[in-house]
Each structure stands twice: as C-alpha cells, then as structure tokens.
Amino acid sequence: MALLQISEPGMSTAPHQHRLAVGIDLGTTNSLVASVRSGIARVLDDIQGRSLVPSVVRYHADGKVEVGFEAQIRQSDDPHNTIVSVKRFMGRSLADLGDPGRFPYKFVDAPGMVQLQTAAGNKSPVEVSADILKVLRDRAERSLGGDLVGAVITVPAYFDDAQRQATKDAAKLAGLNILRLLNEPTAAAIAYGLDNAAEGVYAVYDLGGGTFDVSILKLTRGLFEVLSTNGDSALGGDDFDQRVFCWIVEQSRLTPLNAKDTRLLLTRAREAKEQLTEHDEARITALLSTGELVDLNLTTAKFNEITANLVSKTLAPTRKALRDAGLAADEVKGVVMVGGATRMPCIRHAVGEFFGQTPLTNLDPDKVVALGAAMQADVLAGNRKQDDDWLLLDVIPLSLGLETMGGLTEKVIPRNTTIPVARAQEFTTFKDGQTAMSFHVVQGERELVSDCRSLAKFELRGIPPMVAGAARIRVTFQVDADGLLSVSARELGTGIEAAITVKPSYGLSDDEIAGMLNDANAFAEEDMKARALNEQRVDGNSLVQATRAALEQDGEALLSLEERAAIRAGIADLEQRIAAEDHLAIKRAVESLNEATGDFAARRMDASVKKALRGHKLNEL
Amino acid sequence: MDFHANHFRLFDLPTLFRLDAGELETAYRKLQNEVHPDRFAAAGEAEKRLSMQWATKVNEAFQTLKKPLTRGAYLLQLQGMDVFSEKHTAFPPAFLMQQMEWREAVGDARQARNTGALDRLSRELRDETKRLESELASQLDDMQDYEAAAATVRKMKFMHKLIEEIGDAQEEIETV
Numbered sequence: 100m101a102l103l104q105i106s107e108p109g110m111s112t113a114p115h116q117h118r119l120a121v122g123i124d125l126g127t128t129n130s131l132v133a134s135v136r137s138g139i140a141r142v143l144d145d146i147q148g149r150s151l152v153p154s155v156v157r158y159h160a161d162g163k164v165e166v167g168f169e170a171q172i173r174q175s176d177d178p179h180n181t182i183v184s185v186k187r188f189m190g191r192s193l194a195d196l197g198d199p200g201r202f203p204y205k206f207v208d209a210p211g212m213v214q215l216q217t218a219a220g221n222k223s224p225v226e227v228s229a230d231i232l233k234v235l236r237d238r239a240e241r242s243l244g245g246d247l248v249g250a251v252i253t254v255p256a257y258f259d260d261a262q263r264q265a266t267k268d269a270a271k272l273a274g275l276n277i278l279r280l281l282n283e284p285t286a287a288a289i290a291y292g293l294d295n296a297a298e299g300v301y302a303v304y305d306l307g308g309g310t311f312d313v314s315i316l317k318l319t320r321g322l323f324e325v326l327s328t329n330g331d332s333a334l335g336g337d338d339f340d341q342r343v344f345c346w347i348v349e350q351s352r353l354t355p356l357n358a359k360d361t362r363l364l365l366t367r368a369r370e371a372k373e374q375l376t377e378h379d380e381a382r383i384t385a386l387l388s389t390g391e392l393v394d395l396n397l398t399t400a401k402f403n404e405i406t407a408n409l410v411s412k413t414l415a416p417t418r419k420a421l422r423d424a425g426l427a428a429d430e431v432k433g434v435v436m437v438g439g440a441t442r443m444p445c446i447r448h449a450v451g452e453f454f455g456q457t458p459l460t461n462l463d464p465d466k467v468v469a470l471g472a473a474m475q476a477d478v479l480a481g482n483r484k485q486d487d488d489w490l491l492l493d494v495i496p497l498s499l500g501l502e503t504m505g506g507l508t509e510k511v512i513p514r515n516t517t518i519p520v521a522r523a524q525e526f527t528t529f530k531d532g533q534t535a536m537s538f539h540v541v542q543g544e545r546e547l548v549s550d551c552r553s554l555a556k557f558e559l560r561g562i563p564p565m566v567a568g569a570a571r572i573r574v575t576f577q578v579d580a581d582g583l584l585s586v587s588a589r590e591l592g593t594g595i596e597a598a599i600t601v602k603p604s605y606g607l608s609d610d611e612i613a614g615m616l617n618d619a620n621a622f623a624e625e626d627m628k629a630r631a632l633n634e635q636r637v638d639g640n641s642l643v644q645a646t647r648a649a650l651e652q653d654g655e656a657l658l659s660l661e662e663r664a665a666i667r668a669g670i671a672d673l674e675q676r677i678a679a680e681d682h683l684a685i686k687r688a689v690e691s692l693n694e695a696t697g698d699f700a701a702r703r704m705d706a707s708v709k710k711a712l713r714g715h716k717l718n719e720l
Numbered sequence: 721m722d723f724h725a726n727h728f729r730l731f732d733l734p735t736l737f738r739l740d741a742g743e744l745e746t747a748y749r750k751l752q753n754e755v756h757p758d759r760f761a762a763a764g765e766a767e768k769r770l771s772m773q774w775a776t777k778v779n780e781a782f783q784t785l786k787k788p789l790t791r792g793a794y795l796l797q798l799q800g801m802d803v804f805s806e807k808h809t810a811f812p813p814a815f816l817m818q819q820m821e822w823r824e825a826v827g828d829a830r831q832a833r834n835t836g837a838l839d840r841l842s843r844e845l846r847d848e849t850k851r852l853e854s855e856l857a858s859q860l861d862d863m864q865d866y867e868a869a870a871a872t873v874r875k876m877k878f879m880h881k882l883i884e885e886i887g888d889a890q891e892e893i894e895t896v
Contacts, residue, residue, distance in 0.1 A: 479761035519772050577776070692764070694766070708751060711750040
C-alpha cells in the first residue's frame, strides 16, 4: 500500500522526490552498480543474486551481444570475439599497447584509439564499455523501478585525459547521464570514511585487474580532501596472471600457442593465483588443442618469486604519493585496501611492511568502490539534507603542459593540483610578422614532449603581424570537476581577440556519438525517439524542480516582481513542453529557462558566498 | 561579494603576509562548501558554469595564500610589482656565493647517490627558507619595504627550486 508523504517542518511543501541515481564501478575484470536506498548504499544484484558483472563482452555475427557471465564462459572457445579487460584499451592507440601479440585479439589501428576486430565488425573500446554499461543501467532501472537521473562512474585516479574522456563517451553511448567521473580510490575512501567515521590521514592502495592507484587523503568531518595521488594505469592483477602464464609456458616447454590455448592457460593461471590466497600451493592442469598436457604445481614461494618485481612496482608510486603529500609513512593513520588483487597475501604483506601497520580489509575490496560511488551519486543528485552531506576535493593525477621550443614541456598545471582549476600562461611570437601559432597540449611528468602523452594540437590564427616577441598570447587551461581539460588561446597584445577552445583529441565528437547511437542495432528508430524524449523530460523536470526550489528560497530577496514573473513564465512554458511530445521543443525551453535564470544564479551565488563568510565570522566570535 | 575581489578579501582576511593558516583553511572550506560544482550537479547550466568559475577562483586564491612564497609574490603584485619578471635577475654577491655552494653540494650528493646528504641539505634549505619567511613578514607588514621584500621573495623562489631538485634526485635514486 502506498503511504501518504508528509514533508519535514520548514522544508518545501512539495513531496520530497527521491531522485534515482547510481554509482558504477566500471572495472577491468568486473563491473558493479550500486545505489543508496533508505540511506543505505547497496550493490544491486541480478535475478540470480549475483552482484558482479564480469567485464566481458562477446559479439556474434548476427549482431547479438552477450555481456558478463555468459560471455565469460565462452571466452576460451571464441577468444577473438570475446573481449575481456577492455578497460586496458580505453583511450589507447595501438602503439601504446606495447606488444599487442600478448592479447588474443585482432587489433585495428584507428586514429586516436585502437579498435578490435570481431564477428560483428570493428568495435571501439568505447563501444565495448558502453555495452557493459547498458547492462548495468538496465539492471539499475529494473531494480529501482524508474529512470535514472544520473550516474557517478569511477575511473582509476591515474587515468589520463584521453582515458577519462573515453569513459565519459562510453556512458553517453549507453544513454547514461554522468553526474561525475569519480576517482576509484576516492570513492573507496568515501565508503570507508563514512562507514567508520574515520578522521585523519588515510592511504588508499587500489590494485585492480589492470590498474594501480594510490591516493593519500585527509578526512575530516564532512570533508574528503585528496592530498596526492599516483599510480600506474597499466599494472594490475592481470599482470600477475601473465607472470604465472609465462611460467607455465616455460616449465612445460610449450611451442607457440594459438589464441584458444592462450586464453585457456591465462584462465588456469588466474585460478592458480586465486587458490594461493588460501593455500600454499596450487595444481595447474590443462589439455591443449595440440594434445599437449600441462600438469604443474605452483607453490606460494615460487609465485612470490616470479611476481616480486610487480609488487615493488606498486611501492614506487606509493613513495611518490607520500612525498607529494609531504608526509612520512608513519604519519598515515590507516591504509585502506581496494581491488580484488589486494587479496593476494604477498601484497598485504608488502603494504603492511611499507606502512608499518596492518592494512584495513574490513570492507569487501570488490564492492567498496561501487558503494562509495553510489553515496556520492546520492549527494550529487541532491537527495541528502544540507547538514548531512559532505564535500569532496580531488586533484589531477598528472601535470598538464605545452610543448615549447626544442621539444620541451612547459608545465602549466602541476600534478596534484586541486580541481576545478584554471591556469593561464603567456607566450609570444618567434618571428617578425608571424600571424599564426601552433600549440601542442601534453600530459605527464617528463621533460621531453616525446615522453609525455599528447592530448591535443591546435592553431591560433589571425594574430596581427608584429615584430618577434611583441604579441602576447595567453593560453588558458581549465580542468573541470571531472578532471577533464579544455584549452583556449587569446591574443592580448593589440586588443584583437582571436580565441579558440579545444577538447583533447581522443574524445569522440557529439556527432560521432550520435552516429554510433544511430548505428546501434539495439534501438529501433522509435525507441531512439522515445529515449530522446524521455531524456529531455528528465532534464526538463530536474530544471523545473531546481528553479522552483531556488525561487522559493531566494526569489523574494533577490528578484524584482517582474523578474520573478519572467522566470515563472519560463517554468510554465517548460512544463507545457514537457507535457507534449516534442523533445526538441523541450530542449529549447530548457535552454531559454537556463538563460532567463542566469542573473538570478549569479546573485544567489554571491549571496551564498557572503553567507558563508558571515557564518565564519560568527564562529570566530 | 565581488568575483574579482583580492584573494584576502575573498576569505575575509586582512591583506597581510602574516596569516593564521587555520583561519584561512576554515574560510576556504566554508566557501568551497557553498560554491563547489558537486553542490550544483543537479542544477541548471547557468548555475553549473558559475559554480565552476567560483570554485576555480576559490581554489586559486587558497593555493596562492597558503604558500608563503606565492603569498609574498601576490602581495607585491597587489603593489604593482612583478617579482619574477626578467628585469630582476641579480642577487647580492653573498647570496650568489652561497647559492653556488649549495648547488655544488646537491650535485655532489646526487652523483654519490648519498640520500643522507640530500636529506641534510634539504633540511638546511628548509631552515633557511623559514628564516627568509620571517624576514619577509617584517619587510611587508612592518616596514612596507617592497624592494627588499621582492629580493627576499626571489631568494625564496631559488630555495624552493633547489629543494624540488633534491626531491627529484631522491626519487631518481630510489627508483633505480
């Protein structure tokens, strides 16, 4: 029976509408979706009660797509068309992959990002990830019983701009509204911090299937402040499997393997690794397609020996993160372990020794990231009361800069700067009469441009001819709260403005995404229209709600009678459009209401800044 | 509140070099709590854009005021001085000598991969920086001697760079 709703005293008389929002951990090996219901974050299970979705996608020639367990069982039979660990290829070119031969796929060298050849055609890692996200979205909508307002999707803290942009594109392709990209160790810290009411400096050691992150955070009541982060976006549990795999091949003196046998032995390697978590030795048996029989015994001692340098590869970034935070290992109050790979005893031992304390493992290392993301999604969707929420201050993991003369990098924003951030730097011309300038945006810590990741190249034209060194071109870097960069350049010397804004080149343009959406067989044209209408309605309703709340709070204090009337008219118009069927008309009404409330928003912001400082004064007294 | 207000006024603090770090941090958190984009994830585009601009500004102001070196340079900038422009590159001879000695010592320790010596040098430079900071405080706040203050800020910048180089050298030794 539906219960009648009564609002809290002093609050809006409109019934409190819980906005459905989820947190998604899009992992290398497994993915999860979680949500906060009745104040508690829970991972959403499938009908069979399973919470993990293996991040495995199998493509059939007829366009059918299998995701998760059903794809995973078939990975040895159909290795070319069954994509595992696709996260490793996000935002990566063929050249980035090093030795592509160690993967059982046919790669296609596409501009910007590598693609995978399958029975259903070439697939970009963005599309493969979107197929995983769609399954999670469907699960969430079914289990929560409604359309999602949005999702927080986690990414490794050490993901660069290209990898973040690719993740955002995948979400868009899956029809998800991204509330925020959230760094995985930060998500884990939220879940851990809120669960344990933790205060002080904590380290999060996050070793996933294919990525390693370490973050140092300061937790105080209501504030999660990331001090520094470091890592390796191509190091994870998979690499331990690979070591065991190489050991098997070497011990059994196997001839070059086909894709099926490679996949089979990689699976056996993973099983052996997992068995060593609880036992001192693991037996590895496999019958290969060549008729060769593998039968080996792997001991813990041997396993530790062949993986020792992988373990120490995680400690170097940990040391750097501590140095960047200006802290010593013994100043860290607790070390939170995240990621399935931290179950390995050798990892727990090494981390314990490094920090001089037993690492914290009381939260499920597979679920803690998704749970933290769900909690953050709940806050971002505006479901929590003002005094019952928290603020998160995160940083950029890698320095951002520009190429200067001689192929050298000039850092514009150093790593571990709190976001959002904007920095400007001025440059000048090299030759007399120079009218154009080209910029190369890079990310990384190395001095030579060739050792950093290239993010974008663009040109500023129309600089008035002057003597060398007279023009003043200001280049501005802006990093938003998702950690995504945009760059603009402007000529200041003469007052003539020539400006350009670029987004790094790895991301897909909106047109490309629209094209992919059109191509997707999953939706017929009618479905597409229905979905677009639905999305615009969700957008429109949330704007109506936000504007109403703003009017109620500050309308009388900050707006004249006429101004209020104009905004009310905008709301009424938008509501009328929402009730009709034309999604483009809703979009236009949303835009015009946004425009109409621009001044109001500015005044509200000023007022809240003033209020914050007054509050500050009162507390001091 | 004026978006273009100076960083001190933004946090409602007196425009002085001597500053209560705790007070600055409290004001920063209070402000960020109001303007951060996470507070506006469900808001309209106009508010989202404003929030990003404000949060960016608040971060910039906080980072500038938090570190004595950038706080000093900022106070001089408010006086219309650009301390790091190329016009001012000359150090007094005594400091130049001292500078060369330090550089040499760092170079030697790096070569010898002597982390102990690097640690000692780093501590020495930090102590010297602390001394310069208190000198700067009286030059700026008590004597309003901006020329002398600018010279001190440039010395601090040199120290800062050298401390960073030591950090890089230590990292290099640890990773190999």
